[in-house]
Amino acid sequence: MNDSNNTVARPLADTDIRQRLELYKKKKARRSRLTFFLFILPALLFFANVVLVPFISGIVYSFTDWGGFSFAGSQFTGLENYRTAFSDARFVQSFLFSFKYAFAMLVLVNLIGFSLALLVSSKIKTKNVLRSIYFMPNMIGGLILGFIWQFIFSKLFVQLGEVLGAEGAFFNWIIDERMAFWSLVIVGVWQQAGYAMIIYIAGLQSISTDVKEASQIDGASWGRQLRHILLPLMVPSFTINMFLTLSKALKEYDINLALTNGGPYGTTEMVAMNVFQTAYRFNDFAEAQAKAVLFFLVIMVITLFQVNLTSRREVSA
Amino acid sequence: MSDMKMSTKKSITGAIVGWILSLMVIGPVYIIVINSFKTRGQIFSDQLGWPEVFSFEFYSAAAKQMSYLNSLKNSLIIVGISVVFIVLIASMAAWALARRNTRGSRILFYMFLATMLIPFQAVMIPLIQYFNSWRLGSGDFAFKMIDSRYGLIFMNIGFGMSLSIFLYYGFVKSVPLEMEESAKIDGCNQWSTFWQVVFPNLLPITVTVAILNVINYWNDYLLPSLVLRKPALRTIPLSTFFFFGEFNIQWNLALAGLVMTIIPVIIFYLLAQRYIISGVMAGAVKG
Numbered sequence: 001m002n003d004s005n006n007t008v009a010r011p012l013a014d015t016d017i018r019q020r021l022e023l024y025k026k027k028k029a030r031r032s033r034l035t036f037f038l039f040i041l042p043a044l045l046f047f048a049n050v051v052l053v054p055f056i057s058g059i060v061y062s063f064t065d066w067g068g069f070s071f072a073g074s075q076f077t078g079l080e081n082y083r084t085a086f087s088d089a090r091f092v093q094s095f096l097f098s099f100k101y102a103f104a105m106l107v108l109v110n111l112i113g114f115s116l117a118l119l120v121s122s123k124i125k126t127k128n129v130l131r132s133i134y135f136m137p138n139m140i141g142g143l144i145l146g147f148i149w150q151f152i153f154s155k156l157f158v159q160l161g162e163v164l165g166a167e168g169a170f171f172n173w174i175i176d177e178r179m180a181f182w183s184l185v186i187v188g189v190w191q192q193a194g195y196a197m198i199i200y201i202a203g204l205q206s207i208s209t210d211v212k213e214a215s216q217i218d219g220a221s222w223g224r225q226l227r228h229i230l231l232p233l234m235v236p237s238f239t240i241n242m243f244l245t246l247s248k249a250l251k252e253y254d255i256n257l258a259l260t261n262g263g264p265y266g267t268t269e270m271v272a273m274n275v276f277q278t279a280y281r282f283n284d285f286a287e288a289q290a291k292a293v294l295f296f297l298v299i300m301v302i303t304l305f306q307v308n309l310t311s312r313r314e315v316s317a
Numbered sequence: 318m319s320d321m322k323m324s325t326k327k328s329i330t331g332a333i334v335g336w337i338l339s340l341m342v343i344g345p346v347y348i349i350v351i352n353s354f355k356t357r358g359q360i361f362s363d364q365l366g367w368p369e370v371f372s373f374e375f376y377s378a379a380a381k382q383m384s385y386l387n388s389l390k391n392s393l394i395i396v397g398i399s400v401v402f403i404v405l406i407a408s409m410a411a412w413a414l415a416r417r418n419t420r421g422s423r424i425l426f427y428m429f430l431a432t433m434l435i436p437f438q439a440v441m442i443p444l445i446q447y448f449n450s451w452r453l454g455s456g457d458f459a460f461k462m463i464d465s466r467y468g469l470i471f472m473n474i475g476f477g478m479s480l481s482i483f484l485y486y487g488f489v490k491s492v493p494l495e496m497e498e499s500a501k502i503d504g505c506n507q508w509s510t511f512w513q514v515v516f517p518n519l520l521p522i523t524v525t526v527a528i529l530n531v532i533n534y535w536n537d538y539l540l541p542s543l544v545l546r547k548p549a550l551r552t553i554p555l556s557t558f559f560f561f562g563e564f565n566i567q568w569n570l571a572l573a574g575l576v577m578t579i580i581p582v583i584i585f586y587l588l589a590q591r592y593i594i595s596g597v598m599a600g601a602v603k604g
Contacts, residue, residue: 032417035507039413040425042406043478050475051432054444061443069446119335123328126335132590133339139586139593141536143554144578147561148349151568156348156364163365190342195597202598251436254538258561275438276539289442296439303434 061289068285081290090266091291094274095298097181101270102249104185105192109245110238112189113196120197121204131201135194142191146258149187150174153259177267180260184268187255192248196241203237204230232315239310247303271295346579353572360568379573383556384548389581392552395466395541396534399473400527403481406474407526411485412515416497426486433479437539444472445543462544469544473534481526484600488522489515525596528589535582553578 057071062081064074085091116134120127137145153173161170173179207230215229253272256262262269262277269277275295279288352360353375354368379385414426448462462468492515500514516523538554545551557578560571586593 032507036413036417036422039507039511040410043410043482044425046406046471046475047429047432047478049447050444050472051435051440051478054440054447055432055435057447058440058443068442116338119331119338122331124332124335125328126332130335130339131594132586133342135594135597136342136583136586139532139582140579141538141554143536143538144557144575147557147571147575148345150561151352151364151572152345152348155568159364190345194342198594198597247434251438253438254536257538272436272438276441279442285442292436292439292442296435299436300434 058289059293061286062293063290064286066286066289068279068283074286077286081287082294084287085291085294088287090269091271091274091278093266094269094271097268098250098252098270098272100181101184101188101252102246105188105249106242106245108185108189109192109196110241112193113241114200114234116193116197117200117204121201131197134197137191138195140191142252142254143258145187145191146255149183149190150259153183174260175264177264180264180268184252184255184259187259188249188252191255192245196245199241199244200234200237203234207233232313235310235314239307239314242310243303243307246306247299250299250302271298349572350576352568353576355569357569360572375569375573376577379560379570380577382570383559383574383577384551385556385577387549388551388553388556391466391550392535395469395473395552396531399470399477399534400530402470402474403477403530404523404527407478407481408485408516408519408523409511410478411482412489412511412519414482415486415489426482429479429482433483437476441539441543448472448544464544464546464550466545466550469541472540472544473537476540477530477534481530484522484526484529485519488519492518522599524592525599528593528596529600531585532593553581 061071061074063076063078064071065077065080066074120131120134124130140148154175157170158172161167164170171179173183211229211233212225215225220228251272252270253276256268256270256273260268262273271291272295275288275291278284278291348364351368352364354371354373355363356368356370356372359366359369414422445463448468451468452459452461452463454460462471496514496518497510500510505513536554537552538558541552541555542558545555557574560566560574
């Protein structure tokens with residue numbers, strides 16, 4: 001009100017107007033910068049304290065002889081912790097085991113998830129019910145799933161072996177080195193195939209019916225449609241799903257803890273568990289932190305490599 | 318005609334295969350449930366059969382041992398408050414980041430994005446040490462981040478930021494600017510523009526963000542196990558864990574405990590199933 005009165009009362013010179021406009025713009029920009037800052041401030045506050053500070057200090061600690069409590073008085077020891085980590089056979093072993101697990105999960109979760117998606121995207125009447133059932137295990141956490149299956153593998157399987165007279169296949173899998181691995185894979189697949197399925201269903205729905213109908217009219221068989229139409233157009237879904245399965249499998253801890261707890265004799269210990277044990281069981285905090293940094297680097301390299309590799313095969317229709 | 322018949326036949330085979338596969342999912346849950354009713358003698362010798370008598374004694378014993386109602390209360394409080402804060406804070410931040418097109422805001426966004434790759438173990442040890450130093454006073458009324466519900470809630474909010482901001486950011490980018498601009502012309506400031514115009518329009522992605530975070534934090538074990546030490550503060554996964562000592566699991570109690578642990582999850586799933594599945598889909602497409 002005041003402003004407009006002023007302008008009516010006293011016509012401004014051209015340069016005057018420009019100056020005031022400039023000033024006004026600056027003020028507005030400053031104000032919008034302030035609002036922007038206030039809007040992200042709460043997020044930054046939580047995030048910086050919970051993720052950034054521990055992450056950065058963790059990297060620093062990994063180069064010292066930090067004892068797990070106060071950092072004051074710790075000495076820099078260069079790469080000493082990394083050297084110890086690499087010479088720890090059990091740590092290297094746990095990495096190999098995690099890789100093996102992640103590879104099996106990558107193949108099986110995606111194969112089964114994609115097949116389930118194809119199944120419930122067909123013309124079955126009860127497909128919505130089936131879809132809900134397949135997804136259900138995903139709602140239950142890895143810890144609880146691990147306990148449920150521990151009963152199945154260590155108790156039910158023994159009786160199944162006796163009843164079916166198939167003790168060669170059904171016995172206590174948890175205490176057998178080779179089958180303990182597969183028990184972890186089965187529980188992991190049981191949990192995650194439904195999630196992958198949902199993402200594949202979303203991918204299948206995004207393919208236009210025109211493309212599918214056109215290929216049907218051209219007389220393409222189901223197999224050829226799958227290979228030449230569906231699979232190439234589904235590459236984005238494969239990229240996401242493979243990324244999710246890989247990173248989740250490499251980070252797995254809960255199922256590992258609840259199902260085998262690293263046993264028998266530490267043969268099924270994954271990296272996450274090894275880091276945890278190094279810190280909270282053996283109290284080698286600095287060494288554990290060096291292992292954790294290596295763990296992060298490996299996950300980053302593998303997942304970025306995979307995303308790069310698969311997304312290069314994306315096509316558009 | 319024959320084409321029709323072919324496709325019905327195919328879909329019947331599909332249905333049969335589908336239902337057989339669903340037994341793979343239902344089977345283990347069924348085994349757990351029927352065994353949770355068996356007597357100590359029967360559970361030891363016969364895991365396959367039907368319970369000779371339905372005994373509920375292990376349920377009451379397990380409920381007492383895991384302080385079921387108290388654990389449930391702790392889980393509800395911790396997950397509920399964490400998720401409300403995550404939704405409010407992440408939506409605000411994501412809107413500001415998405416609407417401000419400067420290098421600084423892009424750098425911030427990519428920082429949130431990049432940290433999604435960090436495994437929890439990479440921050441776990443310094444995190445606990447860092448928050449151990451956040452304490453004031455002593456005794457029951459001391460302020461402390463370790464061994465308190467609000468401490469865990471604070472950490473949950475921090476860990477929830479990356480994924481939630483990422484999901485909101487993608488959604489905000491797809492919402493047209495016009496309404497926000499007309500609100501501005503009507504004299505709304507940024508604060509009321511956001512809460513009155515923008516936030517209600519973000520509802521679909523808010524449902525997704527809330528659901529993904531609820532599933533995530535309800536099942537979380539490792540962080541709560543490091544933060545909450547007093548038994549009275551235990552969440553559901555923590556109190557279930559204590560049935561599984563290193564040796565000699567009492568399966569009667571453990572199975573009853575497991576069934577009681579799953580029940581709230583199943584109820585939530587049955588009620589919110591439609592939103593959960595579409596939420597996961599929306600979350601994935603943005604990824």
